Amino acid sequence: MSNNKEEIRIGVYICHCGHNIAGAVDVVGVAEYAAKLPNVVISKDYKYMCSDPGQELIAADIKEYNLNRIVVTSCSPLLHEKTFREATTKAGLNQYFMQMVNIRENVSWVNENFDDATEKSKDLVRAAVQRVAFQRALEKQKVPVNPNVLIVGGGIAGISAALTMANAGKKVYLVEKESTIGGHMAIFDKTFPTLDCAACILTPKMSSVKNHPNITLWTYSEVSNVEGFVGNYKVQVTRKPRYVIEDLCVGCMLCVEKCIFKEGKFPDEFNQGLSKRKPVYVPFPQATPLVAVIDDKTCIHFKTGKCTQTCKTACDRNAIDFDQKPEIKEIEVGTVLLTTGFQAFDAKKVPYYGYGKYPNVFTSLEVERMVNASGPTEGHVLTREGKAPKSVGIIHCVGSRDEKTHKWCSRVCCMYSLKLAHLIKEHTGADVYNFYIDMRTPGKGYEEFYDKLLHEDVHFIRGRVSEVTDWITSPEEEGKLIIRAEDTMIGMVRRIPVDMVVLAVGMEPRDDAQEIRKMFNISCSTEGFFLERHPKLAPVNTFTDGVFIAGACQGPRDIPDSVAQAGAAAAEALVLIDSGHVELEPNTAYIVDEICSGCKSCLNICPYKAITFDLEKNKSSINVALCKGCGTCVAACPSSAIKQNLFEDVEIFSEIKGIFVE
Amino acid sequence: MQEEVKNNNIQTAKAWKPKILAIFCNWCTYTASDLAGVSRLKYPATTRVVRIMCSGRLDPQFILTAFSEGADAILIGGCHPGDCHYATGNYKCLRRFHLIQKYMKQMNIEPERLRLEWISASEGKRLAEVIGEMTETITKLGQSKIKQQVANIEK
Amino acid sequence: MAVYWGAACGGCCVSVLDVHETLLTVIQHADLVFWPIALDTKYADVEAMEDKSIDLTLFNGAVRNSENEHMAHVLRAKSKILVAYGSCAHMGGIPGLANFSTKEELLSRVYDESPSTVNPDKVRPQHEYKVPEGTLEIPNFYEDVCMLDQIVDVDYYLPGCPPQTERLVEVFLAIVSGAQLPPKGSVIGVSERAQCEECTRIKSDNRSVDRFYRPWEIEDDGVSCFIDQGVICMGSATVGGCGVRCVKGNAPCRGCYGPVPGVTDMGAKIMSTIATALNAEDENDIIKAIDSIEDAAGTFYRFSLPASKIRRKIQ
């Protein structure tokens, strides 16, 4: 079979995976069939191949039968290839002499006809038996891991991860798009279910980040390019000009005070547009770093060039620099943590709830700002007319659990709606109605919080709201909004007039998630959240080694879960860093000098520029350190001079032939 | 040659079910295939998957070999344009795919027998649908005659 | 020594003649016992020879009908060394392009459709025809064109359309001098690498082709690689040995020497290279660029269709 003289001795192992495979495939039949294939010395079926006894079975057989090739027929190689390679190595055989056949994900779980599934399994085993005979011993390539880490996104997840890694002594680059870290959590007034003040628990963390000797904090910055591979990423960060020199500014706000605009004129993003800010501003008092920023879209200097620049003269530290240009920073890191968070669902996308049409329809984030003592209304919940509402309706699941918008549950809205109900009641004494589909309170102390609310005289109406209108039917309803909803408890449609409507908007992937995903070469799930390597077993890993994810960029989650995940991601990164090196799969390509004619067909096609031309030899050659092993050049070489380890032509040909030829 | 002819009698129409070679890239379509499994989606047992790292590894020789060895059809799966784990491998695959299609037309091989689909890691459902559709199409088209005609040197 | 032609144009026989005065050296060492275009030996004479009595047979041409096949078997039996001489015997060659058509298509073209045909009675050649004197037989015309080794065991292949005469002389002298012969089944008279190695045209480091042209559609600059200029050249997938004759004559290589060792399907391999060389990324642009390749299968399998994986048009 193989070109060299060694006798090929194959052991084939068919896993039952309990009932998972054995229930849909005749595993005994497949094992018996495999036993008769050429070069197969031994063929066995076993309940759980991945269990210790299963692995030991392989090791023992390798010794007893002098096996030199192993075929494990079980689940996906993406899951257990490592396990069985290790089992093979333990018995002293090179791990690349093992080939896996996936008859679980690719057969037993998806194919219903028992006979067809068995037939298919036999074909696949035959293919692997033929392929494995050609497999060669290979060694993994060891590359050192740069201990520095890049964290993208300075919300609570990014902050937690940064502190964990920095405390572990690693150099951390924390890159944040906005002019301050803090993310969504900084916007909140209180956090459920404990009702502790968000700022009180977040601000100390933010200042620790700022002051930590191991953390380089770059706000108002974005990652603009990523190159390299696990352990060795080269990253370019673009620092947008904030027109205030960060090192000089002490956050005294003199410039803000002395701005030519006497009053704020532009919607204040941090306060959800409920207040106005000037072109030069500090987003909120605890902003970190506490450095002013000049918005060049609204600043008169940038718009007309004719401003007396009162801010500039006001600054006694000369921190204002209108000539600042974007600055590019190049860094080298070994690992990357993406904690880019989410964006709130845009309530305008559900026009039947009247957001943007009726002034007194608010989003939950707006109310968060209102109940905050340092918010735009100094802690008072007010209608747009400036009056305290007497009745408030909170609509759950806006942009969640809805065929028309997003199908998923945003996981936090029930809880924060309860929190807001409590706070509104506390601040105004109004009648509060919660319109919910199901009350979802899975979390420590969450159900208890709900229970507490049930005793606080808050009304709960179970049913989806169909619309919010101003169609009043009596003079007393003047100025009120009418919520129409089905009350599934009493089986009728209800019509409830209120002074204020709060929309509990859900969480969705950020608009720029796709860009980030592409830059870091990871995948997104259908909804657009970053895809984890395994939903249960590798929730913070991605399919790109060295890139980890945590927080709401991976899916809707609340603060405790984001922080927990950030810890997990940091731990994964630390494992990589502390082991000092990574082992790369040897699936790289190489050029056989004796065959290469120097045609240069391969030269311009490698995405990593790994192929260069040796003028003296008149041949191409591949730099293994740069090759990532896609195999594109292998297929393109007209002489078949390029070979790819693990995916050699003869291996693939024999696999294909094995599938079809008995 | 002559011996092969003997082993190559077409299976009876009743017993025949299409056999489709599926060549999937590791990062998207193979992962989607795993996802279809984990989600217990159901599709016919007509495909046999060969995993490559990237659809850019696709060598037209694989396709011709598969046809000549008896594949009724071939499904190539890669990442969506712009999403290839290696940036551009899938564009190269797409170019080769169209040239092979052109060749197949001249060889009178039905274009449906070679299909290329971009299926991302999250599209397990799409994968199951594509296999379902393709099985139906190929069943209607019937067994491929290529293997028989290649082996059988008619005089 | 014998020379025979199957389905061939005659060029291979002429290439044997091209040895010129070296022929004298050849006949010093060997008697020519059978060579239809030069000698009057009859088939029956050959059939009557003892097995393995011919030292060397150069069989040129493909196998297309029962006569070709019969002689292939006969010559195999009578020869010590049977060489598939030239592209047609090696891979099917130009006659092999007939595998793009069915037998019926070919016959109806020649006997019914062609403008110069006058055949109101729709007469078709018959394998047997009874005349008063007895039964006349003409060879049976096959459905497929085959290369020699699909019919009989072949010792060596000497490729080319036609082969380089110098190579023939070398091989011949090697055989008669009793030198160590290469392992059976070898392709002889070729280099180990593709044509590009010897080709002196300048190959670009940044190949990027918008579309392909037929050679007459562009003005060849005479110095840069054909593919870089958008002209399909088979050189990179074709084993060297001819001395890059075509390219030296400013014509792109057509691939008559066959694949580089290790390539199982020459046409498929060059298709991969050619398609990859395009720069289009958008699917419609790709389709347009691919469309610019005229007669793709015929171009990539000009000499090797019967030797390819899918050796004929599927019916």
Ligand code: SF4
């Ligand atoms: S494509 Fe192949 S033969 Fe041509 S230069 Fe590259 S390695 Fe050499």
Ligand code: SF4
């Ligand atoms: S296998 Fe891919 S990454 Fe490696 S040299 Fe070839 S084209 Fe470049």
Ligand code: FES
């Ligand atoms: S990795 Fe999927 S197509 Fe390249």
